[in-house]
Amino acid sequence: MGYFTSLYSSELPHRARAVYMYLSDRSDKEGKCYPAIGTIARELKLSRSTVKRALDDLEKSGYLRKEQRWRENGGKSSNMFYLRKSDTSR
Numbered sequence: 001m002g003y004f005t006s007l008y009s010s011e012l013p014h015r016a017r018a019v020y021m022y023l024s025d026r027s028d029k030e031g032k033c034y035p036a037i038g039t040i041a042r043e044l045k046l047s048r049s050t051v052k053r054a055l056d057d058l059e060k061s062g063y064l065r066k067e068q069r070w071r072e073n074g075g076k077s078s079n080m081f082y083l084r085k086s087d088t089s090r
Contacts, residue, residue: 007063015050016057020064023081031083034069055081 058064
């Protein structure tokens with residue numbers, strides 16, 4: 001199949017698969033990206049709650065690690081997402 005083989009064969013819900021593919025499309029070669037939840041929701045035409053559930057699904061299954069980012073003034077910024085990019089590790 002190819003790049004997403006383990007994702008396709010996983011028990012993840014469709015929402016999580018869609019969000020993973022979105023993040024993968026926007027990540028750098030190291031698997032890092034930082035789109036806002038609202039941006040993901042708008043572009044995938046999903047609710048913010050659905051995107052949050054999908055991110056939790058991905059984090060629990062080991063496909064994703066997220067880290068809170070902060071602005072210089074101390075306010076929250078978008079999360080940094082680190083994707084597991086290789087099907088060979090599953």
